[in-house]
Amino acid sequence: MKLENKVTLVTGSSQGIGQAIAIRLAEEGASVVINYRSSPEGAEETLHKVQAAGGNCYMAQCPKKGAIVRADLSSVSEARELVRESIEQFGKLDILVNNAGIQKNEDFLDISEADYDQVLDVNLKGVFFTTQAFVKHLKETDRPGKVINISSVHEELPFPHFTAYCASKGGLKMMMRNLAVELAPLGVTINNVAPGAIATPINQELLNDKEKLNAVLKNIPLSRLGKPEDVAGLVSFLASSDADYITGSTYYVDGGLLWNYQEQ
Numbered sequence: 001m002k003l004e005n006k007v008t009l010v011t012g013s014s015q016g017i018g019q020a021i022a023i024r025l026a027e028e029g030a031s032v033v034i035n036y037r038s039s040p041e042g043a044e045e046t047l048h049k050v051q052a053a054g055g056n057c058y059m060a061q062c063p064k065k066g067a068i069v070r071a072d073l074s075s076v077s078e079a080r081e082l083v084r085e086s087i088e089q090f091g092k093l094d095i096l097v098n099n100a101g102i103q104k105n106e107d108f109l110d111i112s113e114a115d116y117d118q119v120l121d122v123n124l125k126g127v128f129f130t131t132q133a134f135v136k137h138l139k140e141t142d143r144p145g146k147v148i149n150i151s152s153v154h155e156e157l158p159f160p161h162f163t164a165y166c167a168s169k170g171g172l173k174m175m176m177r178n179l180a181v182e183l184a185p186l187g188v189t190i191n192n193v194a195p196g197a198i199a200t201p202i203n204q205e206l207l208n209d210k211e212k213l214n215a216v217l218k219n220i221p222l223s224r225l226g227k228p229e230d231v232a233g234l235v236s237f238l239a240s241s242d243a244d245y246i247t248g249s250t251y252y253v254d255g256g257l258l259w260n261y262q263e264q
Helices: 014-025 040-053 076-090 113-140 165-184 202-205 210-217 230-241
Strands: 006-009 030-037 066-070 095-098 146-150 190-195 249-251
Touching: 006 014, 006 076, 014 030, 014 040, 014 095, 014 146, 014 230, 030 040, 030 076, 040 066, 066 076, 076 113, 095 113, 095 230, 113 146, 113 165, 113 190, 113 202, 146 165, 146 230, 165 190, 190 230, 202 210
Parallel strands: 006 030, 006 095, 030 066, 095 146, 146 190, 190 249
Antiparallel strands: none
């Protein structure tokens, strides 16, 4: 198991891509801190699946395979507290997966300041300060670590009516590149994983609309939506020692969509 004795925090892991990542990292031997904001039931489901997957605690005397910590990452104080409580659960953190994110479908001329702030606060500010707290822990304990951000093809690809979301992911791309340089002397690597169209609960409306779904599939050379497990597999690789010399890059998991997309 590539992640044995490692402890991972996966934000937004009560469903979808985050849940799949938590399970996959547990399968590789990691202990996993499951974070949620508004779905305690989903977090409990993830915890059950993590336990079944065989994640184990890095301390032999500790029977826990996973733990749940609630936090709203739009709040800097809660982001910092999330890292503190995660360390308290297992004694350390080795890997941070910044997965939590939201989007708003609104025209540029109509979006409110409150909705703009919510998207940027979760998707960019939350990632920034969660990562800061995590890296401070690594520096204080004199250990290397890994940061993996779940971004989007829309860090690169325009997406009309989702301008705030695209701005947040574009900012995440530049933040990752900058931190790759700044954090390398500490032995900390950071990369983005950028999913395309993935079959998750957030896309349920699309999945239920055959006409819209077919239009999306025409843009995907592999002719299918991605699965959360497709993303989780890449995250597992980047979290492992196999990726120790990889930092500052974005990896697209999109079936070829990025270079074939045409706005309908």
